[in-house]
Amino acid sequence: MSIRARREREQAERERLIVTAARELAEAEGWDAVTTRRLAAEIEYSQPVLYSHFKGKDAIMAAVAVEGFADLAAELGAARATASTPREALAAVGVAYARFAEQRPALYDAMFTHAVDLPFATLEAPPALWAAFNELQDAVRPLAGEDDLGALTETFWSGLHGLMTLMRNGRLRRADHDKRLAILIGRFAF
Amino acid sequence: MSIRARREREQAERERLIVTAARELAEAEGWDAVTTRRLAAEIEYSQPVLYSHFKGKDAIMAAVAVEGFADLAAELGAARATASTPREALAAVGVAYARFAEQRPALYDAMFTHAVDLPFATLEAPPALWAAFNELQDAVRPLAGEDDLGALTETFWSGLHGLMTLMRNGRLRRADHDKRLAILIGRFAF
């Protein structure tokens, strides 16, 4: 039995190794650099080993994305904790979200642009996803007024997401970023 | 001279043919189906012909995207024309934008998610891009108040963009789309 246990432990470690290597490689050189061959070389195993852990490359990206959601939830929570009023809290969360997307573009892409096979907005969604969304929702709640809280949170989130993706693709001038962020927050906190 | 003229005309026609075929193929089966081989077969020429017209696949997508911006500008303009008040105009433009993204997902992707080599938000940007942006801006202007018009327009645009991309990737429940759209418009028209 303990042999089996050791093997399972080693398997789990290697799975972590894969996810971590994928994440680091992606953050360092972008997802285009994360090929199955390159990733295999990075973890010092052969290519097919990846497929004994994950169904395919998308599944690896999804695993990285789930890590990202946990990180995001933590950062949003920390930002919210520093604020003393609902308005400040929403602003802090918005700024934290923007900073997350700006500083970890590859991770953010895995979470929101790629990896479609992750269940979202359903009960089967991983807890980390709900945690991140709930952080946003907790910041929005005191300012919801008559609006549907879920829909309002999703709308605020969409605003942040649009701001970051359009800017990252060169669609928006970087110089006006703070101005835009302030406008968005102002429209949701009043 | 007229021989040269005929050749240039034929070249231009073939270029149009390529862009049209790429667009139709993308809208019918998605951009993944638009491979250079498939596209070459579609226009009944060999693969390398594409490269005598465009630098690469990205350039073809960029050409399709520019077409898309012209279409979008026209649809936004038409929507704005139907409205009689600034609030109605903003709502109409927002709804038109959402419908455009929903009904032409592949085209929308070419415009906003792929094709990074298109100049944006600079003077070198193609006129069609400015036309589309200006339609949005004209709808936002009467409601701008004290905010910077350009930044405000970009923020509203980001909200729409975020709404559509997150929904299309399965991050938002489709059922609440209208509710979210109404909230967004409400936050920018008051």
Added chain:
DNA sequence: TTCTCGTTCCTAGCAGCGCTAGAAGTGGAG
């Protein structure tokens, strides 16, 4: 009319991708 030259276009191929079948190696059980 025939030859030559410039252009156009195609065939064939490169390096790389995600993924997989089947062989080779490894280690515990009898």
Added chain:
DNA sequence: CTCCACTTCTAGCGCTGCTAGGAACGAGAA
């Protein structure tokens, strides 16, 4: 020590975007 099951690797498939080099074509000169 042998056997067997499991793990891991080598090799290869079909595909991608892209390109080099040669064949075919057509216009102008002799």
